[in-house]
Amino acid sequence: MPVISTERLTKRYPGVTALESLSIDVGDGVTGLVGANGAGKSTLIKILLGLTGATSGGARVLGHDIDTEGLALRSRVGYMPEHDCLPGDVSATELVVHLARMSGLPTSAARERAADTLRHVGLYEERYRPIGGYSTGMKQRVKLAQALVHDPDVVFLDEPTNGLDPAGRDEMLALVRRIYTDFGISVLVTSHLLGELERICDNVVIIDGGTLLRSSSVADFTRSSAQLALEVVAEPATALAALRAAGLEVTRDGLLLLVELAGDETYDLVRDVVADHGLGLVRLEPRRHHIAEVFDEEATRVAR
CATH class of the missing domain: 3.30.70.870 (Elongation Factor G (Translational Gtpase), domain 3)
Structure with a gap:
């Protein structure tokens, strides 16, 4: 069973078509969703999460229908948004514990999972500092930690290397790859930088103007x-x-x-x-x- 499956998924806004009859199957592993800015990558992720509705077509994530089984789906999915959405007056620990509890973990388990996850992303020593004093790279790691803290089956990472310098991008990409190799969590990661995804992904889906250009393994792409x-x-x-x-x-x-x-x-x-x-x-x-x-x-x- 595919981790993600869409069938003629279409999303239209007034005067703009973000997705046009998109049909894809995404399996286990790390899958890159590639396209230029405005290609429809973020729109697809928001539809899969139930944050916005499709105009037509359908999709399933982990076997759950996105229209009728949203609650069951969201408990098994992690999401790292592209934009800066972190509160500056709380610490990374407070935020990640809070979101772990919202995902259904008891308080003690939430605290333990938050500490483990922040250690995994390299923020253990800084976990009690207010997020407002963090660098861009540290904030990206907080967003990654909150996406992983409840041990999801799949995570959606929207442009996780945005705003990072070359060293920071390399470190983030290594973390993304480890999500699957170390923990068995499948990943759908978006980027407009093709070279990045070539290094860490098992499969790549290329979309342009909301339509599918090609979906294949990285090995097939790089023949x-x-x-x-x-x-x-x-x-x-x-x-x-x-x-x-x-x-x-x-x-x-x-x-x-x-x-x-x-x-x-x-x-x-x-x-x-x-x-x-x-x-x-x-x-x-x-x-x-x-x-x-x-x-x-x-x-x-x-x-x-």
């Missing part, structure tokens, strides 16, 4: 190409010249050299050139497509 990705210790320009002199077709992509794969003999020739010129081999592997490339391909195909 192998007919190129080798080569990285060497030496200056890439030096390696590029040496490889071309050996008759290979090579292009440069930053520190990587992309070698056209003509057959198994290409591996041997690249190895020999690297060894003969003392270039220092760091990496040699089939190049895989990035999700961003596939997104562009799919968007171009649909537009035709």
